[in-house]
Amino acid sequence: MSRARQSRTAPKGAGNEEFEPEKRRAILHAAVRVFAEKGYHGCRIADVARAANVAYGLVYHYFRNKDELLESVFAEQWTIFINALAAIDAGQGTAGDKIAGIFGFVFDVYKTAPSAVRVLILEVTRTPQGLRAGSTRETFEKAVGLVADVVRQGQARGELRADADPIVAAATILGGLELAVSGMVVGLVPASTEEEIDRVKNQVVGLALVGLRA
Amino acid sequence: MSRARQSRTAPKGAGNEEFEPEKRRAILHAAVRVFAEKGYHGCRIADVARAANVAYGLVYHYFRNKDELLESVFAEQWTIFINALAAIDAGQGTAGDKIAGIFGFVFDVYKTAPSAVRVLILEVTRTPQGLRAGSTRETFEKAVGLVADVVRQGQARGELRADADPIVAAATILGGLELAVSGMVVGLVPASTEEEIDRVKNQVVGLALVGLRA
Amino acid sequence: MSRARQSRTAPKGAGNEEFEPEKRRAILHAAVRVFAEKGYHGCRIADVARAANVAYGLVYHYFRNKDELLESVFAEQWTIFINALAAIDAGQGTAGDKIAGIFGFVFDVYKTAPSAVRVLILEVTRTPQGLRAGSTRETFEKAVGLVADVVRQGQARGELRADADPIVAAATILGGLELAVSGMVVGLVPASTEEEIDRVKNQVVGLALVGLRA
Amino acid sequence: MSRARQSRTAPKGAGNEEFEPEKRRAILHAAVRVFAEKGYHGCRIADVARAANVAYGLVYHYFRNKDELLESVFAEQWTIFINALAAIDAGQGTAGDKIAGIFGFVFDVYKTAPSAVRVLILEVTRTPQGLRAGSTRETFEKAVGLVADVVRQGQARGELRADADPIVAAATILGGLELAVSGMVVGLVPASTEEEIDRVKNQVVGLALVGLRA
DNA sequence: CATGAATGAGCGTTCATTCAT
DNA sequence: TATGAATGAACGCTCATTCAT
Numbered sequence: 001m002s003r004a005r006q007s008r009t010a011p012k013g014a015g016n017e018e019f020e021p022e023k024r025r026a027i028l029h030a031a032v033r034v035f036a037e038k039g040y041h042g043c044r045i046a047d048v049a050r051a052a053n054v055a056y057g058l059v060y061h062y063f064r065n066k067d068e069l070l071e072s073v074f075a076e077q078w079t080i081f082i083n084a085l086a087a088i089d090a091g092q093g094t095a096g097d098k099i100a101g102i103f104g105f106v107f108d109v110y111k112t113a114p115s116a117v118r119v120l121i122l123e124v125t126r127t128p129q130g131l132r133a134g135s136t137r138e139t140f141e142k143a144v145g146l147v148a149d150v151v152r153q154g155q156a157r158g159e160l161r162a163d164a165d166p167i168v169a170a171a172t173i174l175g176g177l178e179l180a181v182s183g184m185v186v187g188l189v190p191a192s193t194e195e196e197i198d199r200v201k202n203q204v205v206g207l208a209l210v211g212l213r214a
Numbered sequence: 215m216s217r218a219r220q221s222r223t224a225p226k227g228a229g230n231e232e233f234e235p236e237k238r239r240a241i242l243h244a245a246v247r248v249f250a251e252k253g254y255h256g257c258r259i260a261d262v263a264r265a266a267n268v269a270y271g272l273v274y275h276y277f278r279n280k281d282e283l284l285e286s287v288f289a290e291q292w293t294i295f296i297n298a299l300a301a302i303d304a305g306q307g308t309a310g311d312k313i314a315g316i317f318g319f320v321f322d323v324y325k326t327a328p329s330a331v332r333v334l335i336l337e338v339t340r341t342p343q344g345l346r347a348g349s350t351r352e353t354f355e356k357a358v359g360l361v362a363d364v365v366r367q368g369q370a371r372g373e374l375r376a377d378a379d380p381i382v383a384a385a386t387i388l389g390g391l392e393l394a395v396s397g398m399v400v401g402l403v404p405a406s407t408e409e410e411i412d413r414v415k416n417q418v419v420g421l422a423l424v425g426l427r428a
Numbered sequence: 429m430s431r432a433r434q435s436r437t438a439p440k441g442a443g444n445e446e447f448e449p450e451k452r453r454a455i456l457h458a459a460v461r462v463f464a465e466k467g468y469h470g471c472r473i474a475d476v477a478r479a480a481n482v483a484y485g486l487v488y489h490y491f492r493n494k495d496e497l498l499e500s501v502f503a504e505q506w507t508i509f510i511n512a513l514a515a516i517d518a519g520q521g522t523a524g525d526k527i528a529g530i531f532g533f534v535f536d537v538y539k540t541a542p543s544a545v546r547v548l549i550l551e552v553t554r555t556p557q558g559l560r561a562g563s564t565r566e567t568f569e570k571a572v573g574l575v576a577d578v579v580r581q582g583q584a585r586g587e588l589r590a591d592a593d594p595i596v597a598a599a600t601i602l603g604g605l606e607l608a609v610s611g612m613v614v615g616l617v618p619a620s621t622e623e624e625i626d627r628v629k630n631q632v633v634g635l636a637l638v639g640l641r642a
Numbered sequence: 643m644s645r646a647r648q649s650r651t652a653p654k655g656a657g658n659e660e661f662e663p664e665k666r667r668a669i670l671h672a673a674v675r676v677f678a679e680k681g682y683h684g685c686r687i688a689d690v691a692r693a694a695n696v697a698y699g700l701v702y703h704y705f706r707n708k709d710e711l712l713e714s715v716f717a718e719q720w721t722i723f724i725n726a727l728a729a730i731d732a733g734q735g736t737a738g739d740k741i742a743g744i745f746g747f748v749f750d751v752y753k754t755a756p757s758a759v760r761v762l763i764l765e766v767t768r769t770p771q772g773l774r775a776g777s778t779r780e781t782f783e784k785a786v787g788l789v790a791d792v793v794r795q796g797q798a799r800g801e802l803r804a805d806a807d808p809i810v811a812a813a814t815i816l817g818g819l820e821l822a823v824s825g826m827v828v829g830l831v832p833a834s835t836e837e838e839i840d841r842v843k844n845q846v847v848g849l850a851l852v853g854l855r856a
Numbered sequence: 857c858a859t860g861a862a863t864g865a866g867c868g869t870t871c872a873t874t875c876a877t
Numbered sequence: 878t879a880t881g882a883a884t885g886a887a888c889g890c891t892c893a894t895t896c897a898t
Contacts, residue, residue: 023878041255044871055880057874066872096427141402151426160426168417169426171397172390179389180382188355189385203382211425212365212374212383213310235861258888269863274890449882469683472867483884488869524855569830579854588854596845597854599825600818607817608810616783617813631810639853640793640802640811641738665857686892697859699895708893 024062026052031073036115040070077116078139081106085146095154100205102147103177107201110181111194117181144170173208180204238276240266245287250329254284291330292353295320299360309368314419316361317391321415324395325408331395358384387422394418452490454480459501464543468498505544506567509534513574523582528633530575531605535629538609539622545609572598601636608632666704668694673715678757682712719758720781723748727788737796742847744789745819749843752823753836759823786812815850822846 030052034043045066049056063069088101110117147170154160180200183189191197244266248257259280263270277283302315324331361384368374394414397403405411458480462471473494477484491497516529538545575598582588608628611617619625672694676685687708691698705711730743752759789812796802822842825831833839 021878045873046871056882057880058878060873061878099426137400144397144402154426159428161424161428164421164426165414165417168394168397168403168414169421171393171403172418172421173426175393175396176386176390178393179385182389183358183382183385186351188358189382200379200382203379204386207378207383207386207422207425209425209427210375211421211423212313212368212378212387213423214373214375237862259890260888271864271891272862275861280889451882473869474867485869485871485885486883488871489882494868527854565828572825572830582854587856589852589856592849592854593842593845595825596822596831596842597849599821599831600846600849601854603821603824604814604818607813607820610817611786611810611813616786617810628807628810631807632814635806635811635814635850635853637853637855638803639849639851640741640796640806640815641851642801642803663857687894688892698861699859700857702894703857 021062023052023054023058027054027059027062027069028072028076030054031069032077033115035070035073045069075139078143080109082139082142082146085143089146089150089153095150095157095159096209098150098154099173099208102150102173103201103205103208106177106181107197110184110191111197114185117185144174147173176204176208235276237266237268237272241268241273241276241283242286242290244268245283246291247329249284249287259283289353292357294323296353296356296360299357303360303364303367309364309371309373310423312364312368313387313422316364317415317419317422320391320395321411324398324405325411328399331399358388361387390418390422449490451480451482451486455482455487455490455497456500456504458482459497460505461543463498463501473497503567506571508537510567510570510574513571517574517578517581523578523585523587524637526578526582527601527636530578530601531629531633531636534605534609535625538612539625542613545613572602575601604632604636663704665694665696665700669696669701669704669711670714670718672696673711674719675757677712677715687711717781720785722751724781724784724788727785731788731792731795737792737799737801738851740792740796741789741815741850744792745843745847745850748819748823749839752826752833753839756827759827786816789815818846818850 027048031048034047034051037043038047045059046056048069049059052059059069063072084105085102088098088105091098091101093101106117144167148166151160151164151166151169151173155162155164155166180189180203184191184197184200189200191200241262245262248261248265251257252261259273260270262283263273266273273283277286298319299316302312302319305312305315307315320331358381362380365374365378365380365383365387369376369378369380394403394417398405398411398414403414405414455476459476462475462479465471466475473487474484476497477487480487487497491500512533513530516526516533519526519529521529534545572595576594579588579592579594579597583590583592583594608617608631612619612625612628617628619628669690673690676689676693679685680689687701688698690711691701694701701711705714726747727744730740730747733740733743735743748759786809790808793802793806793808793811797804797806797808822831822845826833826839826842831842833842
């Protein structure tokens with residue numbers, strides 16, 4: 001009856017993106033905004049529907065239930081992030097450049113769509129039960145894995161310390177990145193202008209690479 | 215209505231330090247466990263009551279509502295953490311020692327009470343809306359402030375790079391710490407034995423101080 | 429959220445006078461019956477839903493909460509009464525006829541729908557705090573005012589004693605009417621047959637007009 | 643264990659009123675005030691206890707439960723009223739004097755203790771389920787009966803119309819009295835000064851005796 | 857007598873989900 | 878596809894009542 005609940009991971013190649021129904025898009029985007037604002041548990045399906053200017057029941061036409069909607073939002077956001085990581089990982093440059101590139105990407109997204117970052121950070125990572133079953137967790141692991149890969153490359157080329165555990169390093173780097181952005185999100189770290197945001201980014205990159213020691 | 219809902223710091227005489235009804239304790243501890251396991255939204259007051267071996271209504275005798283219970287849990291956990299930070303901050307040693315001490319404290323707590331750390335990390339930090347109003351946010355800021363203070367001291371003594379913004383550094387350090395522990399909590403970073411835990415700790419400390427660069 | 433909770437007086441076109449969902453009606457009528465039987469505090473939403481043969485949650489689809497449901501019941505009942513009073517007030521006849529007409533109306537309603545009268549009397553008038561805020565109180569005042577108006581007309585035409593305060597007279601009349609009906613409701617005053625009811629009515633009208641004195 | 647829950651109807655004769663424990667009194671009086679203010683359903687036992695400056699559980703030492711407390715309040719209030727009615731009924735004077743005396747008594751009480759009248763009127767009479775089982779209803783019937791008796795006497799002496807049904811007349815009279823007082827209670831009928839109160843009283847008496855007709 | 861901690865049934869309300877149209 | 882009325886399980890909170898001291 002409904003082909004609508006089809007795969008969400010259709011490659012962005014020419015010729016098939018038009019099959020994502022417009023309303024489905026609208027719902028997904030609305031969900032990002034609403035989740036970002038009120039959190040997963042703080043918002044109702046009705047809120048999402050209203051924000052998407054769509055009838056109540058239509059949400060259930062495109063998504064099996066609230067959880068699947070959340071998963072879809074996460075998948076969408078993480079896919080973007082993962083793709084960027086993968087591109088960076090596969091690209092040219094030193095490990096330092098790549099790490100800086102990762103940070104740059106996240107901060108850039110923050111500049112243009114802070115609410116998307118908010119969902120990613122405050123909801124995805126932090127979902128209790130969290131980083132739980134389903135694709136969400138795998139995707140998160142993939143992100144860590146990609147960063148760990150960057151680290152491994154750097155170690156192989158002698159650019160990074162060989163005695164650092166890539167997984168731990170990746171987690172630590174992403175954690176620092178995350179809390180720095182969290183700090184901006186909640187206003188603890190000042191980030192009202194673009195300059196301030198860039199300054200924070202450089203600070204964080206510096207910390208990751210050369211540490212605090214004088 | 216009831217004196218029970220009073221502040222927990224009523225010194226009525228020598229030795230009864232912090233007179234607090236036994237059952238209140240039990241509820242609070244049960245709440246930590248249950249929150250850790252199912253998350254704030256995933257658990258019901260009935261769960262907490264059952265875990266505390268206490269009648270349903272008694273929870274409401276000691277706490278105005280679910281939110282206040284959560285806040286109390288947070289306050290308790292953070293107070294422990296803040297006190298440890300403050301002690302470390304005020305103590306002797308180089309900035310590096312202090313940062314290592316902070317990490318050591320968190321990892322030690324994790325060894326003996328992982329669920330407490332879980333609540334602290336997965337619920338407190340990550341509560342959407344989160345880091346929100348009330349004491350929770352202030353306490354979080356205080357934690358960041360204390361770490362920033364350690365950084366400042368280290369800079370003053372020439373032990374740490376003077377060009378690092380203490381607040382950003384503090385956020386990044388705590389973030390790295392947090393995601394590393396998160397990784398352990400969710401099993402991404404292996405931490406089944408004490409040795410493994412210590413190894414992760416040393417890795418993270420090393421990253422914070424000397425960075426990744428070779 | 430739902431257009432259902434709208435005003436009941438939306439004339440969208442000729443002939444759809446007061447479009448109101450069938451189920452809303454059912455709930456409202458059920459509420460009258462249940463309130464009449466058990467009182468506002470004695471009945472649960474579940475009782476109303478069951479009496480209306482409707483799912484629990486549907487009550488909340490049409491009414492914000494229990495209070496609003498009560499207010500709606502009151503509004504409905506009083507509106508009928510007020511309209512009747514107004515028609516009588518504006519009509520022909522002596523003041524005595526009009527007062528008799530008012531009494532006649534109430535006793536007629538009682539004959540066909542005693543429970544409606546019961547709600548009006550035992551719940552509306554007597555709600556503690558009662559005659560309280562909101563439309564309920566105003567409506568009550570309007571009723572008294574209309575009766576007072578009838579009295580004033582009668583005085584102007586010389587049919588009624590000029591030295592009677594219309595407001596006090598109206599209150600007294602309605603009070604006598606009410607307690608007489610109350611007496612029937614609770615069985616103190618015998619009113620099992622239509623003849624008995626009419627007899628009581630005539631008695632009460634007589635008392636209001638010529639008093640007790642021989 | 644507890645003789646406290648003893649009969650509440652001890653005659654006020656010399657030598658036994660000192661057996662009414664002071665705290666019991668306090669609770670009873672507090673209950674009158676609290677019921678008057680918030681209604682039976684709107685107040686909690688805790689409210690009564692607090693208003694009486696008495697410990698929570700003590701209420702249950704003197705009264706089996708909330709209902710019995712209400713009944714006791716009613717009994718106390720009605721007893722006063724019934725006694726006054728009985729005294730008037732048994733006294734000298736015409737029926738008109740007696741009716742005036744009844745009204746005078748109620749209005750006098752209102753002047754000194756409006757909250758007591760409020761409870762009597764808004765809670766007793768109007769208790770849904772109302773005028774229900776137990777002593778409350780019997781007492782109410784007794785009051786009506788006594789007034790009806792006054793009417794009967796008057797008819798026997800030729801002072802009052804013989805064709806009036808004493809019970810209906812009594813109900814109507816008390817009803818008029820009640821709504822007039824209700825009107826004062828809720829502010830519909832002005833009664834701020836003693837003069838105004840007396841004026842209302844005379845109006846109501848006049849209406850009962852000679853009616854409205856010119 | 858007096859206290860107030862402890863108990864738990866009861867109920868109002870929310871909201872994810874289904875379904876008829 | 879699209880709509881929103883209808884459903885009912887779930888859960889937070891209240892408060893009358895009991896009981897140990």
